[in-house]
Amino acid sequence: MSGTSRARIPYQPALDGVRALAVAAVLAFHGGVAALPGGFLGVDAFFVLSGFLITSLLLAEHQHTGRIDLVAFWGRRVRRLLPALLLVLLVVVLVSRKLMPGTELGALRWDALAALGYVANWRMANRGGDYFAATGSPSPLQHTWSLGIEEQFYLLWPLLLIALLAWAARRGAVPPGRRLGVALPLVLLGAAGSALAAAALFTPGTVDRVYYGTDTRAVALLVGAALAVPLARRDAAVTGRPARHPVLGALALAGAALTGWCWATADGGDAWLYRGGLTAAALAVAAVIAHAVVSPASPTARLLALAPLVWLGRISYGVYLWHWPLFQWLTAERTGLTGLALLAARCAVTLAAAGGSYLLVERPIRRVRRLPRPAPALAGTAVAGVAAVAVLGTVPPAPPPKPAIALDAAPPTAGAAAGSPTPVPPARRPGRRPGPPRIAFLGDSVSWSLGTYLPEQDKFTVSVRAVQGCGIARLPEVRYIGEPHPNYPGCEHWDARWQRGVRADDPDVAVILLDRWELMDRKLDGRWQHVGEPAFDRYLAGELDRAVGIAAGRGAHVTLLTAPYTRRAERPDGGLWPEDDPARVDAWNRLLRAAAERHHATVLDLNRRACPEGRFAWEAGGVRVRSDGLHFTPEGVQRWIAPWLLPELYRLAVRGA
Structure with a gap:
């Protein structure tokens, strides 16, 4: 995702073509294009190219000057990458404050x-500690994980390369021209170590650790770095002199075929990816880059240097930065589009934002030949300013004042199930502990969100024993938003x-x-x-019977609330995930009503209250009732649900109090 800086290697348009194809694969993957389920591997193509270019720049500088100026190198990286990132972070925080539920703002801050x-x-890799963040819509900054790995590489790799070159120089028998060759086995050893770490650490339950880890994903960067070492000494790589390399051409063709196959078949949870697949994918991209660089007149280089690809490659950093939050914001619900139309709209807006960033922010800063003396201080101030916005802009809004609820209203309100109980004189149930009526x-x-947000009452007490992340279904193999998802620890013992x-x-x-x-x-x-x-309904009915039996274990009257319709997250193509299908909600609510009949429990139609028009709704009764689609x-609990629910629960409570 980084570009070439003004160093001692010539510009090669074919490398912009590699960038373009890589970012296009990522866009297609995040846009839900079914033909490219492995498009996320475009990031690895970026890694290989970054490792190659950065190492080539460092080696070229070392060959020409005998040293590597770390301060100048890091300064160029800051100028190239930081301004656009600061702009994106600023926009994401400000927009997300308007669009994101308050429960997820804290996670966005971090x-x-x-x-x-x-x-x-x-x-x-460690974001799962926040339940609402872990099960919510993906973070609008989730894609910045790859920038982190690249920047860590930019920070550490020059230091390691200097150490390798110094080590080779101390070997007196090695001529200066061959010192790079001595270092090459160590670079390859590092790549092999990264690949082995991925294989050793991978388990189906630790995909995030391996997918996001710097140590486990460095293999692609180091493959690119290893490629730069032998090519640094080739005249064709630096002069562009035409040359034919049939063996390398065959390897490039095989590499392109393997890359296409990986992009068309891979899944992020596939074990083979982490047991050699990522390494093979990196080697495939390296073969294509090598042929394009060594043979700039070859079909490989000419195809990659087509003008549209070069143009997209030049703005690919901005495209990558902007695409993910824009894809998150431009939903089917907001645009009214789905499928290819939605993808086209998202890509158009992304290209516009990236083009503007390139022309107005990135290129002007890169073209400044001599930065003013206070430039580091200005950069530090900009970083501190964005950090302050990130902290202050993600403070959740203050909750509204809790209204008083009239509990003695006699008639049942709209939304109560037919046959709702009528008030009866208070009576004590056998063995009840003294105290005001109690509702759990x-x-x-x-x-949890419903019970926690209820306004406090002086006529009864409310306790919330709901467990975030745990239902009553405990079968261990689960699919959530299209991906495998384990039960959370302890959920198998919900009973x-x-x-x-x-x-x-009590x-x-x-x-x-x-x-x-x-x-x-x-x-x-x-x-x-x-x-x-049928089979699954029987399983759920058994678990539901156990749940009702436990709830009534000390004589409590059990009240079942119907599940409201949901819209937790969209598929990449704008459709609903299966768990948001209204038909599934209806099927579950039928099971609830059947269980209520078996156990003489009460059903209150929360779905009708939260979704009064018979379909998912963000707002009801003039207030927003759903924070994140689930x-x-x-405000929705206190001003819309509680005035309907609390009188019903109070009647039930005093009947048995």
Whole structure:
């Protein structure tokens, strides 16, 4: 994703073509193009090219001057990469404050600071500690992980290269012209070590660690660096003199074929990728680069130097920076587009933003021959300013004041199920601990958001025993937004956790709200199934019977809330993920009603209250009720749901109090 700086190697338009194809693959992958499921490997093509170019620049400087000016090198990298990144970070933080739910702003703050410090890859590898961030829409800065790996390479690799060259120079028997050759085996050894680390660390449950790790992804950068060592001594690489290299041409053809196959078949969770596949993909790209550089008149170089590819390659850094947040913001819901039309719109806006960044920010700064003396101070001030915006701009808005709820309104409100209970004189249930009426919320994170945001009451107490990330379905193989997703630790023992909560709270009314985790695909009897299929429904009904039995364990009246329709995230092509399918929500709610009949429980139609028009809605009753397409907002709970729900729960509670 970096470009050539003004150094002692000639400009080669074919390398811009490599950039163009790499970024196009990434755009296609993130745009949901089914033909390129492995388009994410375009990032590895960038890595190979960066390793090659940076090493070539450093070696050229060393050959001409006998030294490497680290300060000047790092200064060029800062001028090339930092201004555009600062602009993107600033825009992302400001726009996300308007578009992103408050529950995810805290995670965005750390994402922005990690991107600013070029350690985003390690941040993304360990981002799962925040449940709402881990299960929410991807961060608009998720793509900066690759910039982190490259910048870490730019920081460390020149130091290691200087050490290698110094080591070779101390070997007196080695002529100066052959010192690079002595260092080459060590570079290859580093690449092999990175590949072995990926293979050793990979397990299906640790994909993020291997995918984002600098140590495990450095193989592509080091393959590019290793390629630069022998080519640094070739006249054709620096003069562009025509030459024929049939063997290298055959390798380039094989490399292009392997690259195309990887982009068309790979999946980010495939074990073979981390057990040699990433290395093979890097070697394939290196073969193409080598032929284009050594034989600039070859078909490889001429095809890569086509004008549209060169143009896209020149702005590829900006394209990469802007595409991901723009793809996140330009959704099917906001644009009304899906499929290829949505992808075309996203790409058009991305190219416009990248072109503007290149013409107005990147190129002017790069063309300044001599920076003013306070330039480092200005750069530091700019970084500090963006960091301040990232911190202050991601403070969640203050919650609205909690309104008072009238609990003694006699008639049931709209949204209550037919046959809702009528008030009866208070009566004590046997064995009940003294105290005001008690209501406990059980379920998952949707139940947690509802129970937590309820306004406080003086006539009864509310406890929230819902567990974020845990439903009642505990089959271990899960698909979430199209990818494998394990159950969170402890979810397989949800029943024991519920029992402890019920024993501790001794509720009069136990409210159960379950949503997302029961709607996902899970593997049952050796195949993927979901709610609405007979075998899976029987499985869920058994778990639901156990849930109701636990909730009623101390005599509480069980109230089941229907699951509202959801829109947690869009597929890359703008469609809905299966777990957001309204048909699945309807199937689950039918299971709830059947369980209520079996156990003489009450059903309250939360879906009708949250989605009054019979389809997913962000707003109801004039307030925003959903923060992220799944969880509730404090304002929506307090001003719309609670005035309907709390009187119903209070009637049920005093009947058994």
